[in-house]
Every structure is written in C-alpha cells, then in structure tokens.
C-alpha cells in the first residue's frame with residue numbers, strides 16, 4: 001500500500017456505468033461466448049468513406065501539427081454553416097469552440113459555468129456523465145422528475161417543482177439519451193420562459209438532433225426569443241456521422257463563455273486532433289445522404305424493437321422519437337424469480353439476461369431510475385431480433 005491519498009474530487013467519482021456493463025459484456029465475448037450486445041452507445045455503421053478520405057488527404061497534406069486551440073478556421077466555418085442550416089441560428093467564429101468530443105465540450109461548459117454550491121437542474125433519466133461533471137465542478141445536482149403523463153417529455157412545471165434559490169442552470173438533452181424523448185415546441189417555449197424568469201443558463205446537448213423520427217421537429221432552445229444569450233448549444237459528429245472514435249464535438253454560445261471554455265481547453269488538452277478536424281469538416285460540409293440512410297435504418301429497427309418489447313410480459317415502453325435507444329419500464333418484472341434468481345431491480349434483470357440469456361442491456365440505475373433499462377438498437381436487425389428473442393424467452397419461462 002502507498003501513503004498517497006487520492007484527491008477528494010476523484011475519490012468519489014463514479015465510473016461510467018454504461019462503460020462498466022460494456023466491459024463485462026466484452027469480457028464474456030472475449031471468452032468466446034455468443035453474447036448479443038444491446039448496450040452500444042454508438043452507431044454500428046462505419047464512418048462514411050468520403051470522410052475517411054478527407055482525413056487521409058489531410059495527413060498527406062501535412063496537417064499533422066497543432067491547430068488553433070478552439071479548432072481550425074475552416075472547421076469552425078463548417079460548424080457555423082451547419083448550425084445555420086439545421087437550427088437557423090447564426091454564430092461568429094469567436095462564438096464557436098471545437099473540442100475532443102461532445103463530452104469534452106460539456107465538461108468545459110460545466111466547469112466554465114458552475115461555481116461550488118451552484119445548483120444545476122438535471123431531468124431524470126439523465127445521461128450518466130452529467131451528474132459526475134456537475135459534481136466535479138463542485139455543483140449541486142438538482143434532479144427533476146418528469147411527470148408520467150408527459151411520456152418522458154420535460155415541461156416547465158417539472159422544473160418549477162425542482163428549482164431552488166441556489167439554482168443557476170439547466171442541462172437539457174433533447175433528443176434524450178436514454179429515453180429518446182424529444183421536447184416539442186410548446187414545452188420548449190415554456191422551459192425558455194422558466195429559464196428567463198429564474199435567470200438560468202442552459203446547456204443544450206443536441207448530440208442526437210439529426211437522429212429523429214416520425215417527422216418530429218428537433219428544435220434548439222437557443223433559437224427561441226431571448227435564449228441565445230443564455231444558452232450553450234452542444235453538438236458534434238459522433239452520432240450523426242458514425243464518428244465516435246474521431247472525438248470531435250463543438251459548442252456555440254455567447255462569446256465570453258466560449259472564450260472562458262477556450263482558456264480551459266488551452267490549459268488542458270489544447271486542440272482536438274488536426275486529422276479528425278479535417279474529417280469533421282468534410283462530414284459537416286459534404287453530402288448529407290449517409291446521415292439520412294443511417295437514420296432510416298435506425299428508424300426501421302426502432303419500430304421493430306418497440307413492437308417486440310411492447311408484447312413482452314412485464315415491460316412497457318414509450319415510443320422514442322429520437323436517438324437510438326429504447327428506455328424500457330420493467331416495473332412489471334420486479335419481484336419475479338427468473339432461473340432461481342430474485343429480480344428486485346434492473347441491475348438484477350440485466351445480470352440474469354447477460355448470464356442466463358447471453359443478451360446485454362444497460363440497467364437504469366446509472367441514469368437515475370432503477371426499474372428501467374436502456375436497450376440500444378444500434379446493431380444489425382438480425383442481432384437485434386436475436387437479442388429480443390433471448391430476452392423474451394427468459395421472461396416467458
């Protein structure tokens with residue numbers, strides 16, 4: 001043993017639970033077991049070829065050196081154009097910061113806006129990383145329960161119940177990971193009113209904005225009247241372009257906040273990979289058909305998975321309108337015994353499915369709800385069908 005003690009900020013840090021289950025699943029796969037993995041947080045598609053080519057060309061041109069900390073001028077221009085096209089929002093180069101993935105953008109944003117003791121509203125279920133980032137900044141996580149009748153869609157009434165005198169901000173994630181819920185225009189307008197009234201900043205994580213279904217609108221709250229000055233829009237290329245490994249995310253927002261985030265980044269990671277930046281520029285500027293092709297395939301799987309899950313005993317699910325996950329309520333399974341194991345929460349259920357059924361899903365505990373689980377349909381239709389068969393079989397025993 002050593003006499004070196006860890007700093008408090010990391011001693012209490014929870015490892016990402018989605019990564020933990022993923023690691024367990026991969027370990028079993030590594031032992032040669034045929035596991036159907038429905039835990040993935042990334043598209044199963046390859047990065048489109050023209051994007052890979054752009055990276056190769058950048059390398060061959062010698063773009064292998066430091067770039068400006070906050071991204072090349074060319075990539076920022078591509079980000080600005082894309083935001084204009086997709087959201088109608090106009091930003092200048094000094095209002096955009098490129099980082100090493102949207103997770104990094106979020107980290108810079110939370111650190112730049114949160115003082116120790118500040119309250120940050122976080123709707124439940126939340127993506128696993130948000131509470132830990134808020135705590136790392138010394139902030140207080142203020143959980144927001146979404147009224148059941150709104151089927152996962154956040155409303156201003158939910159926020160009113162959770163707001164406290166020390167509340168300074170809100171993390172909004174629409175479309176949501178894990179629930180796939182998309183906040184519609186009317187609710188978004190009332191959330192904007194709420195933020196104005198309480199003088200809150202908003203971090204709007206729009207990483208799944210391109211993966212939406214049934215013709216719903218993925219509106220940015222920053223585009224509503226008076227909201228641009230208090231909102232950081234976060235997006236990236238990971239999910240829409242199947243580029244999770246390239247690590248490019250970006251933030252657009254008020255110049256003073258972007259400058260502070262750029263300072264932080266300049267003293268920690270500096271610029272994201274020059275080669276990835278060239279690839280991201282090609283992705284944002286190039287043909288967008290590959291995004292639409294992937295979106296259509298996700299949609300097909302989504303409808304199939306929803307209908308299968310809805311017919312399984314003890315499970316219910318709201319049809320997700322975005323992202324590539326089903327957020328399944330398994331309350332009807334709690335208290336059952338499956339293969340001699342008591343199932344008291346979704347962690348138990350996920351373990352039974354993994355060890356007895358050889359199918360892996362992510363229990364909801366990491367997202368703040370322990371009788372739900374997240375099922376990712378970012379896998380081939382065949383594997384998805386096989387995984388759902390295995391889940392169903394155990395539930396019907």
Ligand SMILES: Cc1ncc(COP(=O)(O)O)c(C=O)c1O
Nearest residue numbers: 041101102103127177236238249
């Ligand atoms: C809601 C949400 N935000 C941000 C990210 C991070 O994206 P990136 O891979 O670009 O860091 C993820 C990835 O899982 C996510 O689900």
